[in-house]
Amino acid sequence: LAKTTQPISMDSYEGQEVNITCSHNNIATNDYITWYQQFPSQGPRFIIQGYKTKVTNEVASLFIPADRKSSTLSLPRVSLSDTAVYYCLVGAGRGSNDYKLSFGAGTTVTVRA
């Protein structure tokens, strides 16, 4: 499983954009990059997933450079409710039945008023 490295914590203010960069230097050809969000007392929640270039949904954007050795999760105009731990994971995709995700420590994002 590809190992990921992401900052331990980040602070921001309401209305700002938060960008969290994750390094995954040994990502495999068929690995997808997935980001999860976890609030206290809840299970992780899927945010976004991508393979290459840029992916955008109603919650966030995911930027993946051509070499795929890193990725950046972008949260536009954060609010206090975006305070959470964010996990970057890489794992086999493309319909694989052997799909596992290995979580690191994640990035604790704290949004202040």
Next chain:
Amino acid sequence: EAGVAQSPRYKIIEKRQSVAFWCNPISGHATLYWYQQILGQGPKLLIQFQNNGVVDDSQLPKDRFSAERLKGVDSTLKIQPAKLEDSAVYLCASSEPQGGGGNTIYFGEGSWLTVV
């Protein structure tokens, strides 16, 4: 669509006692996972099922932990005897391959275990 259901939500037991957690995955999801999350850490995969077969249980402490998934749907995770260091949240998750893309894993709310 109903999510991953887990019970009990909270459990407090004394060390050396036993405990069982139950999970009902999202309907139709063939893959089921059990993760252990200790406070302040990311979730750690304990066991992964594909239908009712075990795909990976390399990090499951088999001397005290056991899990089964009869009929390829519901699953039970058991700890016997419990140790203080087993205090954690036990997360159940399920997934189904997405057509033409990566898998997405959906997590339940977790079962909180405190061993005293």
